[in-house]
Amino acid sequence: MVETLESQAMVEVRAPATSANVGSGFDVFGVALDKPADIVRVERADETSIQVHGAGAQYIPEDPEKNTAGKVAEMLDAPAYIEIDKGVRPSSGLGSSAASAAGVAVALDELYDLGLTDQELVEAAAEGERVVSGSAHQDNVAPCIMGGFTVSGDDGTLQLPAEFYCVLALPDVIVSTSDGRDALPREVSLEQRATTVADASKVVAGVLQNDIDLLGRGMKDEVVENARAPLIDGYEDAKEAALDAGAAGVTISGSGPSVLAVCRREQRPDVAEALVEGFWSADVEAKAYQAKVGDGVQVLSRR
Ligand code: HSE
DSSP states (O other): OOOOTTOOSEEEEEEEEEEESTTTOTTTEEEEEEEEEEEEEEEEOSSOEEEEEETTGGGSOOSTTTSHHHHHHHHTTOOEEEEEEEOSOTTSSSOHHHHHHHHHHHHHHHHTTOOOOHHHHHHHHHHHHHHHHSSOOOTTHHHHHHOSEEEEETTEEEEEOOOOEEEEEEESOOOOHHHHHHTSOSOOOHHHHHHHHHHHHHHHHHHHTTOHHHHHHTOOOTTHHHHHGGGSTTHHHHHHHHHHTTOSEEEEOTTSSSEEEEEOGGGHHHHHHHHHHHHHHTTOOEEEEEEEBOOOOEEEEEO
């Protein structure tokens, strides 16, 4: 751990929700959302302790060994008192564990003036993800740290300028990331691989060209989406309703159960209503909120 005169005693950050996969980019694509967000506050301490409150806090272990943020503090050799105010509900498919892990990574970097690069922060935060899902996937922590739309690969993260609008629907269904991953097949055919590459290319081109229809056409994955859809009661109804209401693309957000619908700004109220009614037609309660592509972790205060 490197300490300098500029080091802080306390740092508070805002770490946004994210939507991973965006259909065809399983474990690769992710997008930062403008809301909701976790607020993470860190203070210097001799050993790490964690307090969690806010949305779904009762489901999150405060033992640093079992907590995503505790793992990040250990990785960075940066002990701290960590307070997390959850705005992103756990097991929602909106990058809840990633928001805490990424928020803590950035906050500890500031607190101890570690001078880490974005990619180093992404890698540390991804180790936090491993604690909850068994896999150090970077597709939530990367957009959470860097903002915008990200492409995570084995040689680092690409950040693409992105500006699009969306609706997120959160049904009253629980799907943990590990259950969502266990549902996936271990092998894919060459035909499926080719289709996924074509669809993922449409997503990237759609983002870069600001072509929402092209982006929406690529937002599907017959392997991952088909395997997970049965875990989310009402998903097919909600998807169909949102597409009928004008959404350019609809898919499962991360490992679910949230649903991501990309659409034009003015269509968001109709798409939000359609998603809720679609779930309702399958006897599932859901809440929807309107969002857009957002920034990465922001430092709110330091002293
Ligand atoms: N890419 C991950 C998955 C995101 O789909 O399992 C979940 O956090």
